[in-house]
Amino acid sequence: MPDVANSPEDRDDSPEDRDAIAALVKDLHWQIDQLGPRGIKDNGGNTYNPAYYKRGLQNAIDRGDLAVVEYVRRYVYKSPSDGYKKLQEADSLDLACEALVADANRPYAYLFTDADRAAASKRLAPHIEAIERRKAASTARINELHAELPQDVEQLQDLAAEATGPEDAIAINTAILQRAPDDAVAMNRLGRAYEAMGLLEQAKQTFQQAIDVDPDNAIAKGRLRDLVRSQRR
Secondary structure, three states: OOOOOOOHHHOOOOHHHHHHHHHHHHHHHHHHHOOOOOOOEOOOOOEOOOHHHHHHHHHHHHHOOOHHHHHHHHHHHOOOOHHHHHHHHOOOHHHOHHHHHHOOOOOOHHHOOHHHHHHHHHHHHHHHHHHHHHHHHHHHHHHHHHHOOOOOHHHHHHHHHHOOOHHHHHHHHHHHHHHOOOOHHHHHHHHHHHHHOOOHHHHHHHHHHHHHHOOOOHHHHHHHHHHHHHHOO
16 A cells, blocks of 8 residues: 555655545545435525535546545645534534545545544544444433333234334334244334434345345335445445
8 A cells, every 4th residue: 555645745646546536536426416315405495515615626626636635635624614514413424525534444545644534533523422322322222122022923013013213113123033033024114214213234234134035025125226326436
């Protein structure tokens, strides 16, 4: 792996750099494309369109070389933008460019310095900590619900049909699957509950399990297809 760059000016644009920059641009465009599906709104209630950010990004792409890296780096060090605040309010900071810089496993990570990653991670930290607290509280509630459920599968299935919240659905359908591991209907419900909670990897795995059990499961196929499409980068 190449040495970490101190700034774009310190590097010669190489084929490897061009591939890395192409991956970065792809991820940045994916983030922008997700604003609509995620329901990010502007102050007027319309789908948020970061026109200024998009123009700046396109200008950087047109300039070529490492201009895109420098464009993204500037956002890490200046005050949080209005767009960042909107993403924060929508619990969608994975769509902020800081999330890309903070991830040391990205193919373009070497183009950013350790200081860049630290700055991005520091900005994201309160959001990440809040997410972890919410996840822990949700897991505790699900476990409490699960402990109070009846043992009979038919009773559980009746409860599952009446469940309105995703935490109830996770607790009940997990209990069903512990007793009836091939229940594709319970898998569909569990997958939708995971999806509603933003647990997309668990949702994908559950829908795939439903398809494995029932290859003609149209609900699971459609949900899995939509999830993969929305996450594709």
